[in-house]
Amino acid sequence: MITVVADNKIPFLKGALDKYARVVYFPARDIGPEQVKDADALIVRTRTKCNAGLLEGSRVKYIATATIGFDHIDADYCRSKGIAWSNAAGCNSGSVMQYVASSLARITLLSGKRFGELTIGIVGVGHVGKKVERIARLLGMKVLLNDPPRARAEGGKGFVGIDRLLAESDIVTMHVPLNRRGEDKTLHLADSDFFGRLRRGGWFINTSRGEVMDTAEVKQALLNRHLSGAIIDVWEDEPDIDRELLSLAAITTPHIAGYSLDGKANGTSQSVRAISRFFKLGSVDWYPENIPGPDNNLIIIEKDHGGIDELAGKLFLHTYNIESDSSALKSAPENFEQFRDDYPPRREFGAYKLSFNDPRDPLIELFKKIGFKI
Numbered sequence: 624m625i626t627v628v629a630d631n632k633i634p635f636l637k638g639a640l641d642k643y644a645r646v647v648y649f650p651a652r653d654i655g656p657e658q659v660k661d662a663d664a665l666i667v668r669t670r671t672k673c674n675a676g677l678l679e680g681s682r683v684k685y686i687a688t689a690t691i692g693f694d695h696i697d698a699d700y701c702r703s704k705g706i707a708w709s710n711a712a713g714c715n716s717g718s719v720m721q722y723v724a725s726s727l728a729r730i731t732l733l734s735g736k737r738f739g740e741l742t743i744g745i746v747g748v749g750h751v752g753k754k755v756e757r758i759a760r761l762l763g764m765k766v767l768l769n770d771p772p773r774a775r776a777e778g779g780k781g782f783v784g785i786d787r788l789l790a791e792s793d794i795v796t797m798h799v800p801l802n803r804r805g806e807d808k809t810l811h812l813a814d815s816d817f818f819g820r821l822r823r824g825g826w827f828i829n830t831s832r833g834e835v836m837d838t839a840e841v842k843q844a845l846l847n848r849h850l851s852g853a854i855i856d857v858w859e860d861e862p863d864i865d866r867e868l869l870s871l872a873a874i875t876t877p878h879i880a881g882y883s884l885d886g887k888a889n890g891t892s893q894s895v896r897a898i899s900r901f902f903k904l905g906s907v908d909w910y911p912e913n914i915p916g917p918d919n920n921l922i923i924i925e926k927d928h929g930g931i932d933e934l935a936g937k938l939f940l941h942t943y944n945i946e947s948d949s950s951a952l953k954s955a956p957e958n959f960e961q962f963r964d965d966y967p968p969r970r971e972f973g974a975y976k977l978s979f980n981d982p983r984d985p986l987i988e989l990f991k992k993i994g995f996k997i
Contacts, residue, residue: 625643625644625664625902626663626664627662628649628659628664628665629646629647629648629649629666630654630666631648633666633890633891634887635888635891635914639895639906640906642905643902644902651670651671654677655677656676656679656680659677659683663683664902666688666689669690669694669695673686673697673708674696674697674700675700683706685706685898686701686707686709687708687709689890689893689894690710690714691712692710692801693710694800711889711893712750713751714881716751716754717754717994718881718885718971719751719755719798719881721943722881722945723830724758724935726828727794727939729854729946733873737763737932739763739932743759743767743796744791744796745759745798746788746795746797746798746799747831748768749798749800751798758993767787767791768782769783769785789821789822790822793822793826794825794826794827794828795826795828797813797827798831800831809832810835811837812835813836813837814837818840818841821844821849821850823849826852826853827850827853829853829855830857830881833857833861835857836859838868841853841855841868842871853871854873854875855874855875861878862960864956866956869952874945874946876949877960877962878963883971884914884915884969884970885973888910888911892909892911896908917968917970919941921975921978922975922976922978923978924980925980926984928986930986931989934986938972938990941975942969942971948962971994973995976996977996978997979997
């Protein structure tokens with residue numbers, strides 16, 4: 624029987640592999656060389672740096688990270704030692720899309736503009752970016768896409784250069800991986816030049832990686848009012864986040880954009896299935912059962928709902944009150960990790976059912992496409 628060392632904060636994991644493996648759970652901060660030396664596999668989150676410092680001398684053969692990101696895994700080291708690994712690609716893309724949707728609702732409230740009056744620039748059009756693109760188009764927004772790797776592979780149709788995107792966008796949202804070098808380097812992609820080219824009065828949203836933005840330059844763009852506002856979920860030097868940026872940004876959250884229960888269940892499932900396939904165990908089709916639903920999952924839509932802008936804004940903020948998370952972090956930034964570890968249950972749009980009082984309401988099909996049940 625193999626031994627698996629797992630982060631004890633990964634939801635729904637307990638019991639998933641216990642029939643096939645000895646699973647030992649630790650808090651992420653306690654997973655060190657001593658804990659992993661006799662492990663055959665690890666199931667971790669981004670807080671566990673999987674490098675020589677952790678793995679040298681261990682018998683680890685497989686690492687599954689229950690996250691979309693994988694920059695905490697030293698791929699070169701793992702390759703040199705014959706350690707296979709996988710991330711949970713796309714697992715929380717719906718959750719991040721929901722976070723961005725709630726961000727857009729807040730921006731329309733603060734700016735007094737309708738969705739259809741705004742242009743959104745999406746930098747990085749992978750699992751998350753595609754879903755953000757789809758909902759933005761459904762809301763009637765003008766959409767600009769920038770993704771150099773995809774543009775090269777697909778011939779460039781449908782994509783624009785970063786200069787045009789920055790010049791024409793009212794909102795720029797980042798959905799790129801953290802690449803520290805190379806042709807598609809994203810480390811400090813959002814730098815002084817980036818903000819200098821961004822349309823004055825625009826908004827900046829970062830839910831990708833903290834190091835994608837240069838913290839000092841985000842602050843400067845806010846201080847000189849080149850930016851109308853920023854919505855920041857990911858930070859350089861987490862959990863020791865910049866207190867000045869915390870106070871300057873309109874919305875600030877503790878790296879939880881992808882923390883819906885749906886996203887967590889997907890990430891855990893993908894990790895369990897990957898380890899099961901690698902070691903030929905019996906959980907290759909496992910998925911969590913009985914994911915808790917929201918308290919108020921039935922929403923009655925009156926005939927005089929105010930149209931797409933008012934209704935969409937209310938529904939997005941009903942399913943996820945982004946302002947609540949922001950207020951909590953602003954009031955107690957020292958609790959960054961605690962907020963993440965003890966994050967309350969959040970469900971995505973598909974866990975909610977809308978009941979329209981007017982069965983012929985033209986918005987019914989739109990909200991079906993957005994993901995709500997009718």
